[in-house]
Amino acid sequence: MRKLLFVLIAPILLFSSCKEEKEQTQMQEVMAIHDEVMPKMSKLGTLVGELNSKENDSTEIGLQYREARKDLQAAHKSMMDWMQNFGNRFDPDEILKGKELTDQKQEWLNEEEKKVKDLKEQINSSISNAQQLLGKSE
Known part of the structure; x- marks a missing residue:
């Protein structure tokens, strides 16, 4: 009976832990992009x-x-707006501790991932353009 119970429950536990890991990983990726461009x-x-x-x-x-x-x-303003919006959508436990997201919040995280990637491009290209105009290379 125990073996049967384990065989029935194991796939459910495995699936739910994979889902949670995916969400944590995606949240970590979003935060890593933020952490890369914030400095x-x-x-x-x-x-x-x-x-x-x-x-x-x-x-x-x-x-x-x-x-x-x-x-x-504009890039600076975009960063400030993104951080404020992101902070309004997610609580610290979701951001820092990998708390499981609701379906709605998972949709938001997908949106925020796209936004932060676009933000990274905006920041990097505006810096690159300004440095080029000023004759700097960094």
Whole structure:
């Protein structure tokens, strides 16, 4: 009887632990992307300052400086908005401890994963563009 009970319950336990592991892994991936780009926020600020000092130039390059500054500022705002929205959707136990997500929250996590990947691209491309304009390589 015990063997039969084990044979019936084992697949259920295995499936539920796999589902939980998948959610934890996806949450960890989302947070890893955030953690990768968060330190770049100070670089955004530095580059905005450098571009501010150059954008009084009324030539074509001055316009490029202004556009690059706007892109950096938009990337900064996108990061702040993403973090606020993410924090409103998930509680600390879901983010940090792998608490199981409801179906609705799993849908949200799928959305947030796409958003944070787009955010990473926005931040990296705005930094790269500004550095190129300023003649920097990092």
